[in-house]
Amino acid sequence: MFRNTRLHDRLPNGMIKGASAAGSTVQPKEDRMLNWASAALAVCTALMGIACSAAPDEVGVQGTYDGTWKQGDATGEAQAEVIALGGNAYKVYLTRKIDAKRTSKAELEGKAEGEKLALAGKVGDTEWAASWTNGEIRGQAGKDLAFELKRTVRKPPTLGKAPPEGAVVILDGKSFDRAVKRDGADWKLVGDGGVQVPTGGIRTKEAFEGNLDIHLEFRCNFRPTSRGQGRGNSGFYLPNGSELQILDSFGFKPSPGSCGAFYAEKPPLANASLPPMQWQTYDIEYRTRSRKGKKTGKPWVTVLHNGVKIHDGVELRRSLRKAQMYLQDHHNPVCFRNFWLVPVEGK
8 A cells, every 4th residue: 555655754764664675676875966967967968969960050051252263283273152042952053264264164053961061073974062151161172182171251342431521421330321111111230330121122312314433332141041133132222223233142153133233134154143141332423414514325234252353434224314223122121321422523
């Protein structure tokens, strides 16, 4: 029969009255505490093991990698663009510089398992294999081609460029006197002098129509599971209404809808995009014509994206007009900063 064991039935050593040391299933108090501590330590160790083997941060893996390749006695430069696709999956475009005129390209794919990322691809009949660990890619192709690259962070040459004397400053992270948002929307500062595009976008308070030199810095949000126009989408509208596309196009081929394109008008000459979550720059020369003292015809523009010329004196499709400039809200938390312009009449 069961016996109600009261507190005063326990002996000082934790045993119950009437129970033998050999046959009792009740452990001494000190032993029970030791077992609980051991169990807790085991759980913590297991959790630490899980954390230690967790997949690497996708933002830290994506990006540009520079390095070298070696095949027999031949060596050369190599570069790779690692694109995050969501779910710890990645695509890698690797380019080897053979000589001054020739390059060789390979496409690899892979998914992170634990702290490492295994990559594989095939060029012709040659199998390519590589692994990513702690910001470095090492791999081989065929019997004797080896390559190794390390992640680098590139900064545009005009990043943080100060507005010259006489510039019209639209965004400087401090004042919004020359910027207009929709009623009810909020200015959300994000650090580094940046502001997240509010609901309804941002318009310049003033309207413009003449010759302008424009500087704008932007940062696309990280949305790896999205594709095409769903990745870090926004746009910069010039006074004539043409949209200079803002998009996370890192690693993708230029198109009429990619970053740097005049949307649905002209693709960029090259894809100069940096990875999302890195600040990028547009430097724009916006030029107009006058006839009998009046602006007429269509503007033409030269655009540098992160220091790379992507449009060179191209005429835009839309005609001149006097209007505000606009930073688009396309339901992505794209950020802007250091937006200013200089009227350059006479150029």
